[in-house]
Structure formats: C-alpha cells, structure tokens
Amino acid sequence: xxxxxxxxxxxxxxxxxxxxxxxxxxxxxxxxxxxxxxxxxxxxxxxxxxxxxxxxxxxxxxxxxxxxxxxxxxxxxxxxxxxxxxxxxxxxxxxxxxxxxxxxxxxxxxxxxxxxxxxxxxxxxxxxxxxxxxxxxxxxxxxxxxxxxxxxxxxxxxxxxxxxxxxxxxxxxxxxxxxxxxxxxxxxxxxxxxxxxxxxxxxxxxxxxxxxxxxxxxxxxxxxxxxxxxxxxxxxxxxxxxxxxxxxxxxxxxxxxxxxxxxxxxxxxxxxxxxxxxxxxxxxxxxxxxxxxxxxxxxxxxxxxxxxxxxxxxxxxxxxxxxxxxxxxxxxxxxxxxxxxxxxxxxxxxxxxxxxxxxxxxxxxxxxxxxxxxxxxxxxxxxxxxxxxxxxxxxxxxxxxxxxxxxxxxxxxxxxxxxxxxxxxxxxxxxxxxxxxxxxxxxxxxxxxxxxxxxxxxxxxxxxxxxxxxxxxxxxxxxxxxxxxxxxxxxxx
RNA sequence: GUCCCCGUCGUCUAGCCCGGCCUAGGACACCGCCCUUUCACGGCGAUAACACGGGUUCAAAUCCCGUCGGGGACGCCA
Numbered sequence: 152x153x154x155x156x157x158x159x160x161x162x163x164x165x166x167x168x169x170x171x172x173x174x175x176x177x178x179x180x181x182x183x184x185x186x187x188x189x190x191x192x193x194x195x196x197x198x199x200x201x202x203x204x205x206x207x208x209x210x211x212x213x214x215x216x217x218x219x220x221x222x223x224x225x226x227x228x229x230x231x232x233x234x235x236x237x238x239x240x241x242x243x244x245x246x247x248x249x250x251x252x253x254x255x256x257x258x259x260x261x262x263x264x265x266x267x268x269x270x271x272x273x274x275x276x277x278x279x280x281x282x283x284x285x286x287x288x289x290x291x292x293x294x295x296x297x298x299x300x301x302x303x304x305x306x307x308x309x310x311x312x313x314x315x316x317x318x319x320x321x322x323x324x325x326x327x328x329x330x331x332x333x334x335x336x337x338x339x340x341x342x343x344x345x346x347x348x349x350x351x352x353x354x355x356x357x358x359x360x361x362x363x364x365x366x367x368x369x370x371x372x373x374x375x376x377x378x379x380x381x382x383x384x385x386x387x388x389x390x391x392x393x394x395x396x397x398x399x400x401x402x403x404x405x406x407x408x409x410x411x412x413x414x415x416x417x418x419x420x421x422x423x424x425x426x427x428x429x430x431x432x433x434x435x436x437x438x439x440x441x442x443x444x445x446x447x448x449x450x451x452x453x454x455x456x457x458x459x460x461x462x463x464x465x466x467x468x469x470x471x472x473x474x475x476x477x478x479x480x481x482x483x484x485x486x487x488x489x490x491x492x493x494x495x496x497x498x499x500x501x502x503x504x505x506x507x508x509x510x511x512x513x514x515x516x517x518x519x520x521x522x523x524x525x526x527x528x529x530x531x532x533x534x535x536x537x538x539x540x541x542x543x544x545x546x547x548x549x550x551x552x553x554x555x556x557x558x559x560x561x562x563x564x565x566x567x568x569x570x571x572x573x574x575x576x577x578x579x580x581x582x583x584x585x586x587x588x589x590x591x592x593x594x595x596x597x598x599x600x601x602x603x604x605x606x607x608x609x610x611x612x613x614x615x616x617x618x619x620x621x622x623x624x625x626x627x628x629x630x631x632x633x634x635x636x637x638x639x640x641x642x643x644x
Numbered sequence: 645g646u647c648c649c650c651g652u653c654g655u656c657u658a659g660c661c662c663g664g665c666c667u668a669g670g671a672c673a674c675c676g677c678c679c680u681u682u683c684a685c686g687g688c689g690a691u692a693a694c695a696c697g698g699g700u701u702c703a704a705a706u707c708c709c710g711u712c713g714g715g716g717a718c719g720c721c722a
Contacts, residue, residue, distance in 0.1 A: 170722045205721060261720050274646045274718050300720045320649070329647055330718090337720035344722045368648050368717040391650080398714060428656095431671090435657055439670045458657080460650050461715060465673090475656060475672045485685080521685045532683095552682090589681095600681040612683035 163195030164358050167228070168348065170202040171213035173403055174411040175220025177464065178363060178393045181429040185390060186361045187226045188430070188452035198355055199228040203235045204347050220412035225422045232355070234347050241342035244350040245301055245335050248379040254335055256289045256299040257281040261338050277302070277332035301336035303375060313371045318388035318454045320364075325371045333372050345369065349376040357385050361454075364389040364461075365400070388454050391433045392461045401464065409466050418472065419499065419526030424483035428476040432462040442482045472525075481524040489516050496529045503530040505537035514622045518614035536622060541609040541631060546638045548605045551598035557639060559594075563602040564636045566592060568629060576625050581617045606635035 167183040169175070190197040199221075203209040248254045259278040282304065293299060306327040314324045335346040342350070352360060367389045377384040395401050401410045408414045415425050427443055435458065436443070436451040443451070465473040484492060493509065493516040500507040519532045535541060549560045566588050574584040589599035600616050607628050613619060620628050 168722090172722075202722065208721070257720085259720095276718095298720095302720090323648080325647070333718095334720050339720080341720085343720070348722085363716095364649070365716055366722095371648095389649090392715070394715075396655085400715080431656060433656090437658065439658075441656090441671050462657090463655060465655055473655080473672090478672055481685095519684095522683070586681095596681045598681090604682065610683095614683080616681065 161358050163190055163193045164198065164356055165190045165195060165361055166198040166200050166352065166355065166357050168200040168202045168234075168351075168362075169217050170205065170208075170344075171210060171217055172205070172208045173213055174216045174413060176401070176403070177410050177412060177429070178401055180220065180224060180412045180425075181393060181432065182362055182390060183221070184224070184226065184426055184429055185434070185452075185457075187228075188449055189359065189361060189388075189454065191449050192452045195358075196230065197228045198230045198232065198357065200232045200234060200351060200355070202344065202348065203233060204238075204241075204342055204344065206235075206341070216413070220416075223412065223416045223422055224426060226426070230355075232351070234351060237347075237351060237354075238342065240354055241347045241350050242336070242340070244380060245342065245346060248303075248335065248376075249301060251379065253304050253375075253379045254301050255282055255284065255304050255332075256293055257302045257332075257334075258284075258292055258297055258299045261298075261300070274329065275331055276305075282332060298338040300334045300338045302332040302334050303372070303379070305330045305332050305375065313374050315370060315374055315384065315387060317367070317370075318359075318386055319391075319457045320367060320389055320459060323367070323370070325368070327375075330371055330375070335376075345372050345376060349373050350380065352385060353377065353380050353382045359386045359388060361388045361390065364392050388457070390457060391459055393432060393464050394461045396463055396465055396467070398461075398463070406466075409471050415472070415476075417527075419528065420472075420476070420480050421483045421487075421495070421526070424480040425476065427483065428473070428479050431475070431479075432464060433458060442479060442486075444486070477524050484523065484526070485520060487520075489513065489520070492516050492520055495526055499526050499529055500533075500537065503534075505530075505534070507537055511536070518618050518622060522614065535608045535610075535613075541634075544605065544609040546635075546641075548611050549602045549635055549639055551594070551601055553598065555598050559598070560602045561636060561639055562592060563594070563599055564606060564632050564639070567603050567606075568632050568636075571620070571625060571628055571632070576621055578617045578621060581620055585617075602635070603632065606632045 165186045167179075167186045169179050169183075187197055189195070201214060201217075203214070245254070257278055259281060281302070308328065311327045312324050313327055313330065314322065316322050333345055334343045336342055351357075370387055370389075374384055393401055395406050399405070403410055412425075416422070423445055426445065427448065430443070430448055430452075431441065434452070434456050437456060438451075440447070440451070465475075487495070490513065493513045496516060497507065497509065497512050500512060515533050515536045519529055522532050523529050549564070550557055551559050551563065567585070570584050570588050571581075574580050585599065585603070586596065589596060592599065601611065604613055604616050604619070605611055607623055608619065623631075
C-alpha cells in the first residue's frame with residue numbers, strides 16, 4: 152500500500168503555521184488557502200498554529216496583523232495553538248531523541264554575525280569533535296553549566312537513503328551523508344523550528360503537511376525527526392513558490408507592500424476574488440474554469456492539480472496588481488447582488504469623505520458596478536453623485552462631438568433645462584422627452600446627450616445618462632445644467 | 645561550492661504519467677471589429693509558446709541522455 156493510500160483512509164488534519172515576523176505574506180496566504188481547501192474538500196480539520204519560537208523576531212503586532220489578514224480572507228479554522236506554549240513538549244521530545252543516542256551536545260559557541268559556514272567548500276555537515284565527544288565528557292561539561300546546542304546525529308558513511316513521497320513532487324530521495332547535523336535545541340534551551348514543528352505536527356496528529364517548496368529539502372531532516380520520535384511521518388505536499396517578475400522569491404524588503412495581503416484589501420479587492428486568483432497560481436482544475444466562487448474552488452480542489460513550477464505574480468511600479476487578479480476582481484464584483492456590493496462600497500465612500508447614506512449608495516451601485524475593477528475605483532467613478540459642487544472641468548467638453556459648436560451646446564442645455572423642469576424623473580419618461588427634444592433640434596442622440604452628461608457629471612465618460620439623471624434628482628440636474636450654461640457663456644466667445 | 649527542484653504564448657495554465665486525435669487548447673493583457681448616447685459590459689477576430697542539442701520510434705511537447713537557463717535548501721531564522 153502506498154503512503155497516499157494509507158493516508159486516504161484518515162480524515163485529514165492539516166495545519167497552517169505562520170511565524171509572526173511581519174504581516175501576512177501573499178505566499179503564506181496561498182499556503183493557508185490550499186490547506187483550507189484540502190481540509191474542507193475532504194471533511195477534515197484545519198489547525199492554526201502560530202510558530203513563535205523565535206523570541207528575538209516575533210512581535211505581538213505581527214501576530215495581530217496576521218490575524219487581520221486571515222480575518223479578511225474569510226476562511227475559518229478549527230483549532231488554534233501557540234508554539235511558545237508547548238515548549239515542554241518540545242524539550243521532552245529532545246530529551247527522548249537524545250536518550251536514544253540520535254542527538255548529541257554541541258558545545259561550540261553560537262555563531263554570531265554573518266560568517267556563513269556553508270560557502271565555498273561545500274555544505275557544512277557538523278562541528279568537528281563534538282559529534283564524537285564521549286558521553287562522560289559531554290555529561291560533565293553539561294553539568295558544569297557550559298551551554299550547548301543539541302544536534303541531530305545524522306547517519307554517516309552508511310549510504311543510508313532518506314526517502315519520502317511528496318504528493319506534488321513525487322518520490323524524493325537523499326543520502327543521509329548529505330544532510331548536516333542540524334540543531335534541535337539552541338544553547339538557550341529553546342527548540343529550533345525543525346524540532347518544534349515536527350513535535351507539534353506529531354502531537355497534533357497532523358496527517359498532511361501542505362507548505363511552500365522552500366521546505367522540500369528540509370523535509371529530509373523532518374523525516375529523521377519523525378523517526379526519532381517513533382512516529383509515522385505525515386503525507387507531505389509542497390507547493391511551487393510564488394515569485395516576483397524578476398523570478399526571485401517574493402520578499403517584503405525587495406518587493407514592498409505588494410506582498411502583504413492587507414494591501415489588496417485596502418486597494419479594494421474582494422477576498423473571494425483574491426482567493427480565486429491565488430488558487431490559480433500553481434493549481435488548475437484542468438477544466439478551463441477561471442472565475443470560481445469559493446464553493447466551486449472547494450469542490451474542485453485536489454493535490455493532483457497542483458503543478459511543480461514556480462508561478463510569477465505580475466506587478467510593476469505603475470501597475471502594482473496582477474492584471475488577472477484585477478480582472479477576477481471585476482468578475483466577482485459583477486457577480487455580487489447589488490445590495491451586497493453597495494455594503495462593500497460604503498466604507499470606501501466614507502473614507503473618501505463623501506456624505507453617503509446607504510440608500511444613496513444602493514441607488515448608485517448598479518450604475519457603476521460594470522465600470523469598476525476595484526472597489527476603491529468607485530470613489531472616482533461615482534464622486535459626482537455625492538459632492539455638492541462639481542470639481543472644475545474642461546468647458547470645451549460641453550461642446551457636442553462631430554462638428555458641434557458652443558452655440559449648439561448652449562441650445563442643447565437650454566432645451567434640456569426646459570424639458571427636465573417638467574418631465575417625470577424616471578428612466579422611460581426622460582428617455583422619451585430628451586430624444587423627442589433632440590429630434591426637434593435636428594440632433595442625433597450623441598450630440599444631444601453629451602453636453603447634458605458633461606454638465607451633470609463634470610466629465611465625458613460616465614454611466615448611462617437617464618439612470619444618472621434619476622439618481623441625481625431633478626434639483627441637482629437643473630442646478631448643474633444652469634451652471635454649465637454660465638460656464639459656457641463665460642468662455643463662449 | 646554541495647544537494648534538490650523546475651523549464652509550453654508577455655503572464656497564469658491545459659496537454660506530459662498512459663507517444664499519434666497537437667497545423668499545441670483556454671484565460672488575462674495587448675491590438676482590431678461589432679453592439680452602443682459616452683465610458684464600461686458583452687460578442688467576434690488577430691498576434692503570440694513546446695529552452696537547446698542529441699537519441700529511441702513509422703511517429704515526441706509527451707520517453708531517454710546531455711547542455712543551458714531559472715529557482716530553492718544548506719543558521720543555535722522560520
């Protein structure tokens with residue numbers, strides 16, 4: 152029976168284990184999403200574990216910002232742990248491994264600074280002498296209080312092979328001779344990532360570890376730890392990395408705020424669109440589906456659909472968001488019921504300083520929902536609905552296209568003033584009345600509508616005219632058209 | 645340096661495991677046309693890729709070898 156056949160019989164328990172050293176990273180978000188999808192698809196459990204054993208770098212602010220990102224994504228989890236609260240477990244495990252002779256004390260002073268052990272002449276394997284220290288001497292030095300790190304005693308010269316089958320990358324093998332004696336415990340007694348992670352995975356009965364491919368080679372060490380613990384290792388599934396357009400791993404330092412989840416939130420992405428986008432990076436349902444709501448993603452997800460090559464997330468200085476993410480966001484925006492979209496838009500208008508009531512937003516939403524790709528764009532797409540005074544605009548735009556002149560613009564606006572004063576403010580009445588007026592002036596729809604549109608919106612590109620007039624109301628429309636005629640005469644001749 | 649992984653349109657990908665249906669499919673972006681009162685939506689169309697070189701085979705994007713290119717790991721960080 153293969154490993155995957157065995158694990159298929161277990162209800163999956165997966166975990167997402169971010170370390171709180173900054174905001175929630177795009178790559179982490181995708182790892183979380185894939186874990187969530189896998190768990191929910193298979194009726195399993197998802198564990199959130201904060202891997203905070205690095206006291207130097209972990210901050211409470213970072214924990215908060217990770218939760219903030221997770222909350223926005225809107226995906227839930229079932230259990231929650233903090234690694235720092237499980238230190239006893241880790242130390243006991245280290246003890247047990249040491250007792251079995253699978254680890255040894257290394258009294259070499261801790262490395263400081265950046266002198267890299269593994270540069271020019273191949274990989275560093277161990278600190279000479281320490282591995283072979285007699286038990287007596289080791290005990291004596293430890294008893295005298297000399298600090299030491301606990302290192303794994305990786306088999307040497309036996310030609311033993313480490314092997315595991317990754318659900319994505321297939322069978323992986325490596326000679327133990329090529330694995331260094333990695334640390335289990337630091338000289339301050341704290342567990343390292345490798346130890347803490349494996350001990351917790353074992354203790355929490357994690358069945359599937361779905362994580363970034365940057366851990367693929369670390370997995371051999373983890374095999375060793377699980378063996379030392381005397382437990383069957385979980386199934387591993389490594390995900391291809393998300394990389395920047397330059398091909399390198401996304402980093403906060405190098406690539407800036409585009410690697411933070413909250414940047415997308417603030418720019419007006421819908422979480423479901425963002426999740427959809429991230430899923431398409433390194434995974435495919437293989438049926439040409441692109442736009443997918445969460446339910447569909449969950450139903451379709453499988454590890455077999457995960458591919459092995461890194462995925463570029465496209466962004467530039469000018470266009471900070473991947474065009475496909477933006478397109479998907481527009482798709483999700485259009486898929487939203489108007490009331491729901493209106494509620495999403497409300498805070499963006501408020502933040503822009505507009506006086507908005509839910510009713511007004513609800514009236515405006517259908518007019519802009521096909522015109523925005525990001526929620527934040529609603530502000531510039533619909534500003535004229537909310538401001539008291541239109542911002543100054545180019546008066547020349549009032550002049551009808553295709554050979555119109557100022558006199559024609561004036562005529563159109565004066566006619567509009569008369570018509571709008573007496574016409575019912577509903578779509579059909581307005582349509583009929585304004586088209587009729589155009590006919591009498593001998594004008595086509597275009598030349599008739601543009602001056603009016605510019606007068607009430609302050610720009611040429613705007614939502615359909617009649618709906619816009621209705622949303623604006625008679626009073627505002629008349630006022631703005633009157634102002635437009637005045638502007639026209641001021642520069643008219 | 646050592647080890648590991650990857651390499652299909654500009655980008656995300658399907659096809660690769662189980663060679664022929666691939667004159668390589670879809671999507672985004674870009675360009676053009678149509679719809680239309682503007683913008684947008686929508687519809688239609690165009691451009692665009694199997695990294696390279698050797699094999700194996702009647703037949704290779706698909707199998708094998710090599711080269712090149714890219715990425716990752718190698719820490720008492722995670």
